[in-house]
């Protein structure tokens with residue numbers, strides 16, 4: 001098998017190969033196998049030939065050598081455009097005439113598994129070229145994307161950016177992430193965590209698909225609740241463990257801060273209660289290391305109020321260790337009594353908000369909701385954010401979440417037995 005056999009380009013044949021091995025590259029000159037040319041703009045058959053220009057487009061590397069396809073791109077008169085136009089070349093990237101589709105696809109598939117900057121280093125391409133290819137491809141995939149049918153979903157808010165833009169509220173700096181609990185894939189990402197964010201998803205899938213939704217797991221976010229009530233007549237809303245604990249931890253942290261402030265602790269004491277301590281406090285008792293236990297005992301020794309916080313926290317974890325909703329409810333009520341006695345406003349608010357909605361926590365016990373899912377997705381999104389390039393573009397960030405945690409990727413396309421170009 002020669003190099004010429006390796007190069008299969010529709011409508012072209014290899015005329016000659018030039019191996020510049022010392023310089024590290026190979027040129028593969030090709031020529032068309034037919035006379036007809038199609039307008040690159042509209043596809044109409046071009047008439048006559050009006051000049052041509054030389055193109056050199058990057059192809060898949062051969063061993064460690066870079067390889068380029070070189071050819072003459074012809075021009076002709078397009079009767080539809082009524083202009084001289086270049087001919088359509090099927091194997092060229094639409095983004096850049098200096099890349100072949102084959103090479104472009106390799107870059108795109110690499111961006112699924114590595115950060116843009118790493119792909120750029122690895123391929124020697126420009127960072128902005130790699131970024132643009134990735135973004136354009138994701139846009140293409142989304143335009144053909146159909147949300148799969150779902151029955152059990154989890155709705156999460158994810159903090160997307162710090163920077164404040166004109167006319168937006170804090171809510172606009174979040175995304176709403178919709179995950180299918182069965183496939184564990186993110187099926188949609190919307191702007192903002194306002195009601196409109198979730199409405200957009202329900203509107204996209206339509207009333208029939210909404211009626212099929214049986215369980216929606218979410219946090220105590222009133223906007224999400226309102227949206228689901230409005231669109232999904234058959235859905236039970238569930239406050240799952242992850243979301244309940246997340247809001248509890250926020251309230252607990254507020255209480256800790258207040259405590260430090262209230263008692264005007266000495267500097268040395270204050271130091272003990274901040275930083276890493278915040279993390280140790282929020283940890284389940286049986287998961288603490290010996291070292292963490294010692295640190296905690298040290299602080300707890302002279303702080304009665306602090307012991308209350310610890311008890312309350314363990315009690316909250318306990319709610320989700322019960323196997324049935326009745327036992328969990330008793331635990332929940334006991335926890336509530338302690339919280340009211342302890343008197344921290346943030347914790348009281350947390351409990352008062354949940355109490356009338358106990359049914360939604362109870363729903364957790366009969367449904368296949370696992371908190372690991374939301375937690376996992378939250379963590380993955382954090383890593384995507386860290387390896388970000390160009391996430392000042394919020395739309396790209398959204399697409400990237402759907403690529404890494406969802407279905408906008410080649411694995412999904414393969415599973416669907418569908419090629420991108422046919423989708």
Ligand SMILES: [Zn+2]
Pocket residue numbers: 039040041042043044078079080081082085
């Ligand atoms: Zn044309």
